[in-house]
Amino acid sequence: MFMAQDLACLRGDRLLFKNVGFELKAGGLLYVLGENGCGKSSLLRMLCGLLMPEQGAVFWGNKKIKEDAESYLPNLTYIGHLNGLKDDLTALENLQISARLAGNDVSSKQALAALTAIGIARCANLPVRVLSQGQKRRVALAMLWLTQSQLWILDEPFAALDVASTEVLASRLGEHMSNGGMTIITTHQDVSISALTTQTLRLSA
Amino acid sequence: MNIKWFKYSSPQTFYPLAGKMIPWFAWLAVVLAIAGLYVSFAIAPTDFQQGEAYRIIFVHVPAAWMSMFIYIVMAVWAAIGLGLNARLSAMMAQALAPTGAIFTLLALVTGSLWGKPMWGAWWVWDARLTSELILLFLYLGFMALQSSIDDPRRADRAGALLALVGVVNVPIIYFSVKWWNTLHQGSTINMGVAPKMAMTMLLGMLLMALAFWMYSIAAALMRVRCIMLERERSADWVKELSAGGKS
Amino acid sequence: MKTAWTNAWLTVLKRDLLLALRRRSDIATTLFFFVIVSSLFPLGIGPEPAVLSSIAPGVLWVAALLAGMISLSRLFSADFTDGTLEQMLLAPEPLALLVTAKILAHWLVCGLPVVLLAPLIGLQYALPNEALLVLVYSLLLGTPTLSLIGAIGAALTLGVRGSGLLVALLVLPLYIPALIFGAGAVAASQHGMSAQAHLSLLAACSLLSLVLAPLATAAALRISVE
Numbered sequence A: 001m002f003m004a005q006d007l008a009c010l011r012g013d014r015l016l017f018k019n020v021g022f023e024l025k026a027g028g029l030l031y032v033l034g035e036n037g038c039g040k041s042s043l044l045r046m047l048c049g050l051l052m053p054e055q056g057a058v059f060w061g062n063k064k065i066k067e068d069a070e071s072y073l074p075n076l077t078y079i080g081h082l083n084g085l086k087d088d089l090t091a092l093e094n095l096q097i098s099a100r101l102a103g104n105d106v107s108s109k110q111a112l113a114a115l116t117a118i119g120i121a122r123c124a125n126l127p128v129r130v131l132s133q134g135q136k137r138r139v140a141l142a143m144l145w146l147t148q149s150q151l152w153i154l155d156e157p158f159a160a161l162d163v164a165s166t167e168v169l170a171s172r173l174g175e176h177m178s179n180g181g182m183t184i185i186t187t188h189q190d191v192s193i194s195a196l197t198t199q200t201l202r203l204s205a
Numbered sequence B: 001m002n003i004k005w006f007k008y009s010s011p012q013t014f015y016p017l018a019g020k021m022i023p024w025f026a027w028l029a030v031v032l033a034i035a036g037l038y039v040s041f042a043i044a045p046t047d048f049q050q051g052e053a054y055r056i057i058f059v060h061v062p063a064a065w066m067s068m069f070i071y072i073v074m075a076v077w078a079a080i081g082l083g084l085n086a087r088l089s090a091m092m093a094q095a096l097a098p099t100g101a102i103f104t105l106l107a108l109v110t111g112s113l114w115g116k117p118m119w120g121a122w123w124v125w126d127a128r129l130t131s132e133l134i135l136l137f138l139y140l141g142f143m144a145l146q147s148s149i150d151d152p153r154r155a156d157r158a159g160a161l162l163a164l165v166g167v168v169n170v171p172i173i174y175f176s177v178k179w180w181n182t183l184h185q186g187s188t189i190n191m192g193v194a195p196k197m198a199m200t201m202l203l204g205m206l207l208m209a210l211a212f213w214m215y216s217i218a219a220a221l222m223r224v225r226c227i228m229l230e231r232e233r234s235a236d237w238v239k240e241l242s243a244g245g246k247s
Numbered sequence C: 001m002k003t004a005w006t007n008a009w010l011t012v013l014k015r016d017l018l019l020a021l022r023r024r025s026d027i028a029t030t031l032f033f034f035v036i037v038s039s040l041f042p043l044g045i046g047p048e049p050a051v052l053s054s055i056a057p058g059v060l061w062v063a064a065l066l067a068g069m070i071s072l073s074r075l076f077s078a079d080f081t082d083g084t085l086e087q088m089l090l091a092p093e094p095l096a097l098l099v100t101a102k103i104l105a106h107w108l109v110c111g112l113p114v115v116l117l118a119p120l121i122g123l124q125y126a127l128p129n130e131a132l133l134v135l136v137y138s139l140l141l142g143t144p145t146l147s148l149i150g151a152i153g154a155a156l157t158l159g160v161r162g163s164g165l166l167v168a169l170l171v172l173p174l175y176i177p178a179l180i181f182g183a184g185a186v187a188a189s190q191h192g193m194s195a196q197a198h199l200s201l202l203a204a205c206s207l208l209s210l211v212l213a214p215l216a217t218a219a220a221l222r223i224s225v226e
Helices: A040-048 A069-075 A091-101 A108-117 A133-145 A163-178 B006-043 B052-084 B087-119 B127-148 B152-185 B199-231 B236-244 C002-022 C024-045 C049-070 C073-082 C084-089 C095-124 C129-156 C163-190 C196-225
Strands: A002-011 A014-024 A028-033 A055-060 A076-079 A151-155 A182-186 A197-202
Touching: A002 A040, A014 A028, A014 A040, A014 A055, A014 A197, A028 A040, A028 A163, A040 A076, A040 A151, A040 A182, A055 A069, A069 A076, A076 A133, A091 A108, A091 A133, A091 C002, A091 C084, A108 A133, A133 A163, A163 A182, B006 B052, B006 B087, B006 B199, B006 B236, B052 B087, B052 B127, B052 B152, B052 B199, B087 B127, B087 B152, B087 B199, B127 B152, B127 C163, B152 C129, B152 C163, B152 C196, B199 B236, C002 C024, C002 C095, C024 C049, C024 C095, C049 C095, C049 C129, C049 C163, C073 C084, C073 C095, C073 C129, C073 C163, C073 C196, C084 C095, C084 C196, C095 C129, C095 C196, C129 C163, C129 C196, C163 C196
Parallel strands: A028 A182, A028 A197, A076 A151, A151 A182
Antiparallel strands: A002 A014, A002 A055
16 A cells, blocks of 8 residues: 655745645556646655655555665656666666666566567667657656566656557556556546556646 | 745744844853953963964964864754754754854964964965865865755755765864874974963963854854745745834 | 675676776776876976976876866766666665665776876886885775765765866865875885885775765765755
8 A cells, every 4th residue: 555645845945735645555546637847746756755755754555665665665666757768778778777776687588578568679779879759768668567566656658659659558557557556647648547446636836 | 825834933933032142142252252352462471482473373273173163063963954854953054154164264364374473484284274274175165065056955955964974074184184294294383282371371262262152153143044034935934024024 | 685786786887887888988088187187297397207206196196086086977967867866766775785886887987997007107207116006006995985985976966057166176175085195105105114004094094985985975866866
């Protein structure tokens, strides 16, 4: 179970949001909605533990993530605004390294399978520098076919994706939720994702 | 904006309190400084070796004490601010830095003023002077880091970490400089230790040190009040304050 | 658990070395900087061998200090802009451990070449053989401290405007002990004394910074990424 209680976020002296709370159970999907600049990304970073909340706390199970990062972080996959890819490495190398850093020792075969799943296998051995924005995004998202973590936090995963990859990703998310996973996403696209429970959180400035 | 400014509650109550304390410390500083200067310039005997020029140590030594002491106090406030996420302590650390830097500069200037008649040179690579110079660099680094980060929370925490790193390094730096100095020059030049510490001299130095203390507290409180207003301009209590137009 | 830590540590080390290999010009820049700075002094001072050999320890150490410092900006800033730093912060392994892998990679790429090149420059400064050997030892023991302490400064100034100059202001005063002991070691051997004490103190500095600097760097990275 993943829970946030009474979160508030202050950037500079501007209050982005306050009193934000939710509870997410296995198989649950949470949409975070709001206009640009209302703090969606900040909220996601806060849920990962990258940003310290001004007020309130985030819980994994019944422990605060700040106090028990060791049991929280192995269960978390976060894909933010930045793809987390090295321009000088190939797509395959990038993916393998990211997976290993997340404590997940994958073979190049498995990594290639993940790239195939999101339809970008033919770029596997190209340096990421030469890929387009959408292709880079897909390389980053290929992590979702390798990770075993239960909680996925995705910031605009559908941005820059074409129609086909959007569908592939949506079905992968649905699969994750049907296996008891949890997902928190922000998105501007209208994509249908199947989940046991679907919640919406609207941030207002 | 209706957020519970629970972490801000202490600045809100501290602001008027600080305002009331400033005149007390300022006046104490003035009185003690007058007494200290009187003792050092009128009562203390002329040194048989160094003549009248030695009297500058009545400013130099207390200033050097303060420069080091303030750095430690600053690091303690910074550590509290970092550990407990307490804004007021981080603001205190920020407010102390310029005062510490001023005392370091004062110690350097008076040191070189003393050096001229003693050694015939404005600057001598004496271990204490060199350490003071490095301390000045540490203060400047702290202030430069804080002022170049826009987000006040990040500025506080980054500055605090730097102050802590500095405080761990200060003894190492001091030791290494001292070692370097004895290797290269021998210990012929020994500044700061007065030839004969007469009772009146000690009294003069203590009075001056106390005066500097009071000045530091008053200056830091004044500065922390400014920082509070600037940081919390959107808080209700600051708005009320500016609307009321009272101090 | 422990093997997972080792795996992640090796992954970071290998990745950074691989990246350096694909950007070889970066290594060369640091090295050229070191060579140029240390070649400027004789031009400013004059070619007198006695003078040159007496200033050599200080000049070579200061040049190594500056070369190490200018390469610091590369330590975390690329990771910061492409998002891999964020992923490193979210890795299940302790951040301070992964930071040591990055610092080691940085030292192998920017520090070690300077150590290896230093005796050649020392020859230009008319340093005797024993002093050249001590120079290599002192740099070998001292440059890791520079990378370790420098990492704190690099982490604190991430994404800050004017970070290149700022990092100099923060880090150079902290480099002073390493400079004193390092240059002192070479000078001692030049004067026919034992450099043992200097080298021991240098090693002590390196060990102390190995224990404390990664923790401080990890804390600084968390502050800066926020």
